Amino acid sequence: MAGMDGVTEETVxxxxxxxxxxxxxxxxxxxxxxxxxxxxGRMTAETRARIRxxxxxxxxxxxxxxxxxxxxRSFTVGLLTNDTYGRFSLPVMAGISEALVDNGxxxxxxxxxxxxxxxxxxxxxxxxxxxxxxxxxxxxxDRRLPVDxxxxxxxxxxxxxxxxxxxxxxxxDDAGGARLAVExxxxxxxxxxxxxxxxxxxxxxxxxxxxxxxxxxxxxxxAGAPLIGTWSESWGHAAVxxxxxxxxxxxxxxxxxDQIARGVIDGLRERGIxxxxxxxxxxxxxxxxxxxxxxxxxxxxxxxxxALGREAGLTLLSLVDGKPVExxxxxxxxxxVVRQSCxxxxxx
Amino acid sequence: MAGMDGVTEETVxxxxxxxxxxxxxxxxxxxxxxxxxxxxGRMTAETRARIRxxxxxxxxxxxxxxxxxxxxRSFTVGLLTNDTYGRFSLPVMAGISEALVDNGxxxxxxxxxxxxxxxxxxxxxxxxxxxxxxxxxxxxxDRRLPVDxxxxxxxxxxxxxxxxxxxxxxxxDDAGGARLAVExxxxxxxxxxxxxxxxxxxxxxxxxxxxxxxxxxxxxxxAGAPLIGTWSESWGHAAVxxxxxxxxxxxxxxxxxDQIARGVIDGLRERGIxxxxxxxxxxxxxxxxxxxxxxxxxxxxxxxxxALGREAGLTLLSLVDGKPVExxxxxxxxxxVVRQSCxxxxxx
Numbered sequence: 001m002a003g004m005d006g007v008t009e010e011t012v013x014x015x016x017x018x019x020x021x022x023x024x025x026x027x028x029x030x031x032x033x034x035x036x037x038x039x040x041g042r043m044t045a046e047t048r049a050r051i052r053x054x055x056x057x058x059x060x061x062x063x064x065x066x067x068x069x070x071x072x073r074s075f076t077v078g079l080l081t082n083d084t085y086g087r088f089s090l091p092v093m094a095g096i097s098e099a100l101v102d103n104g105x106x107x108x109x110x111x112x113x114x115x116x117x118x119x120x121x122x123x124x125x126x127x128x129x130x131x132x133x134x135x136x137x138x139x140x141x142d143r144r145l146p147v148d149x150x151x152x153x154x155x156x157x158x159x160x161x162x163x164x165x166x167x168x169x170x171x172x173d174d175a176g177g178a179r180l181a182v183e184x185x186x187x188x189x190x191x192x193x194x195x196x197x198x199x200x201x202x203x204x205x206x207x208x209x210x211x212x213x214x215x216x217x218x219x220x221x222x223a224g225a226p227l228i229g230t231w232s233e234s235w236g237h238a239a240v241x242x243x244x245x246x247x248x249x250x251x252x253x254x255x256x257x258d259q260i261a262r263g264v265i266d267g268l269r270e271r272g273i274x275x276x277x278x279x280x281x282x283x284x285x286x287x288x289x290x291x292x293x294x295x296x297x298x299x300x301x302x303x304x305x306x307a308l309g310r311e312a313g314l315t316l317l318s319l320v321d322g323k324p325v326e327x328x329x330x331x332x333x334x335x336x337v338v339r340q341s342c343x344x345x346x347x348x
Numbered sequence: 349m350a351g352m353d354g355v356t357e358e359t360v361x362x363x364x365x366x367x368x369x370x371x372x373x374x375x376x377x378x379x380x381x382x383x384x385x386x387x388x389g390r391m392t393a394e395t396r397a398r399i400r401x402x403x404x405x406x407x408x409x410x411x412x413x414x415x416x417x418x419x420x421r422s423f424t425v426g427l428l429t430n431d432t433y434g435r436f437s438l439p440v441m442a443g444i445s446e447a448l449v450d451n452g453x454x455x456x457x458x459x460x461x462x463x464x465x466x467x468x469x470x471x472x473x474x475x476x477x478x479x480x481x482x483x484x485x486x487x488x489x490d491r492r493l494p495v496d497x498x499x500x501x502x503x504x505x506x507x508x509x510x511x512x513x514x515x516x517x518x519x520x521d522d523a524g525g526a527r528l529a530v531e532x533x534x535x536x537x538x539x540x541x542x543x544x545x546x547x548x549x550x551x552x553x554x555x556x557x558x559x560x561x562x563x564x565x566x567x568x569x570x571a572g573a574p575l576i577g578t579w580s581e582s583w584g585h586a587a588v589x590x591x592x593x594x595x596x597x598x599x600x601x602x603x604x605x606d607q608i609a610r611g612v613i614d615g616l617r618e619r620g621i622x623x624x625x626x627x628x629x630x631x632x633x634x635x636x637x638x639x640x641x642x643x644x645x646x647x648x649x650x651x652x653x654x655a656l657g658r659e660a661g662l663t664l665l666s667l668v669d670g671k672p673v674e675x676x677x678x679x680x681x682x683x684x685v686v687r688q689s690c691x692x693x694x695x696x
Contacts, residue, residue, distance in 0.1 A: 061472075061475055061476055075477075076456075076477070079457065086434045086438040090434040090438065093457070093459075094459050097457060097458075097459050098459070101458075101466075101469065101470065101473070104473070106456050106458075106473050106474070106477055107456060107457050107458075108424075108454050108455060108456060108457070109427065109441070109445060109455050109456070109457035110445075110449075110454075110455075111441075111442050111445050111446070118449075121449065122449065124409075125449070125452070125454050126454070127409055128409055129423075129424070129454055232641060233641045234641060234643075259637075259641070266614075270618075289607075293580065293581045293582060293607070295582075
């Protein structure tokens with residue numbers, strides 16, 4: 001190709017090609033290259049095509065930073081999380097990332113932990129880098145990140161973390177998830193359904209317990225007080241004793257998370273009580289590595305966190321594009337993932 | 349303050365302040381503001397100080413993008429991972445993030461999964477955004493990410509994923525970790541130490557098994573063939589039968605991961621065999637939510653993945669700064685986290 005002499009594969013790959021490299025290889029000025037690539041200036045179609053081909057061969061890519069300055073958008077967003085463990089935020093983040101990458105936007109990851117200083121540092125860095133917006137996500141929906149995002153002057157979306165007042169937020173429909181679990185057990189013919197769950201300091205504990213009670217009442221079934229404990233297997237294991245101490249032991253247990261359910265199943269098995277034959281068990285979270293390894297594998301409520309992240313990402317893009325978005329909290333539906341811990345309907 | 353009339357808290361916060369806002373509020377030209385903030389041009393120290401104070405009050409921040417163009421560095425790096433589940437990459441990522449943020453560098457998160465198209469898309473986006481370098485991380489050290497990073501013309505570091513030939517990579521010292529486990533068991537007086545581990549398709553299975561055998565030989569103890577299976581609790585549970593079928597059942601089991609160890613412990617308990625009284629058990633990964641909930645809590649090898657990520661991040665910064673770094677693979681030490689599954693030394 002004309003003008004390509006001396007440009008070897010070697011020199012092409014040593015560093016990103018610049019406008020100057022393209023100009024030298026094409027035998028034209030830098031200004032002409034710039035005009036050719038930006039569809040501006042006067043030149044023949046052949047010249048424009050030739051310069052573009054040289055740019056392509058050299059692997060030239062327009063400077064994204066310079067383009068961002070021109071368009072006053074960086075096509076980046078900041079993703080703040082305080083969930084270093086990641087079980088909840090990771091699927092949310094994957095959903096956000098997918099929605100944004102599909103739209104040509106890159107994501108800055110910011111682990112703020114629970115450290116206000118680190119939070120402030122990250123937010124400053126994001127503002128310095130002129131992110132188009134910020135998504136905040138965390139490990140529980142009733143706690144804020146350790147940094148105030150309400151006055152940054154750029155769009156902010158909250159996903160699976162407590163929002164600032166009047167902000168736009170996405171959370172899972174925990175009440176709906178609890179209803180799915182109880183209705184499934186009722187449909188399978190279970191009549192004495194207990195609820196074993198986590199600490200009262202979590203808002204979702206009350207949301208799920210209240211919805212469980214309401215679903216039982218709607219089915220004309222008795223609802224005892226939920227057993228409140230911790231989010232652990234050991235609590236589930238210990239709760240079995242209380243469950244079996246009553247006059248009428250339960251024929252089903254709806255658990256506040258999969259770890260509790262795992263402990264309940266282990267505790268029942270160790271007492272010779274069959275799951276699902278004697279007692280059906282449902283978990284919450286659908287944490288696959290846990291739910292898939294209980295014996296039998298655990299039916300569980302899935303909060304659809306990746307879909308939640310995706311919605312949050314797309315909504316942030318709408319805001320960045322200047323589209324009107326109603327403030328407020330959106331609750332997105334859960335789904336029930338059926339495995340073997342509840343058995344089949346009577347006669348089914 | 350002079351020149352601050354009409355600048356209310358409200359207008360300050362509506363959008364990021366620009367050079368123009370500062371100029372208007374200070375009653376000087378945009379060029380003068382720019383010179384004052386960049387320590388250039390001729391003006392009195394009082395004027396410079398006054399303009400800076402106005403900029404501070406208005407919350408003006410220099411445009412990071414424009415500064416990046418000037419300095420030919422973006423102070424960003426790309427972090428590629430194919431680990432959507434995150435158990436291994438999340439601590440690595442947290443370590444990388446910490447090292448970089450401490451040095452004023454922000455991290456683009458790129459979930460490439462195992463999709464070459466997605467990998468290419470992310471890499472293109474990173475190059476467009478002119479990242480200073482890329483760190484690749486994954487879910488196992490003997491598989492590559494689905495994208496070639498060897499010819500990008502920017503520094504690349506591999507952490508907990510298979511590197512390109514001749515690249516700089518960080519992995520955990522799996523052989524050293526296995527030695528720690530076996531030497532701990534030997535020190536506690538165990539003499540018949542079995543090894544139950546994951547699939548032969550994983551390089552670490554051989555690394556750990558070979559080191560286990562060598563450590564047993566060094567202690568003058570017999571080393572049977574490792575029991576090869578899957579990385580699951582159910583495999584650990586099933587392996588117990590084989591372990592107990594021999595003439596001399598083991599008095600200790602070193603397991604290839606914590607899930608296998610969990611299954612082994614459950615299987616032993618269900619047969620009335622005491623852990624650690626009759627059999628000591630050690631895991632690998634120190635996955636806290638698993639290791640802390642086995643009964644008894646599990647002693648396990650920790651790969652120090654956050655420290656590994658931190659080293660990888662700091663090394664990338666050295667490369668970006670143009671410092672010489674030897675190519676090759678660095679193995680970083682593991683540590684043993686002692687809980688209750690191995691008991692105390694005889695008479696201890």
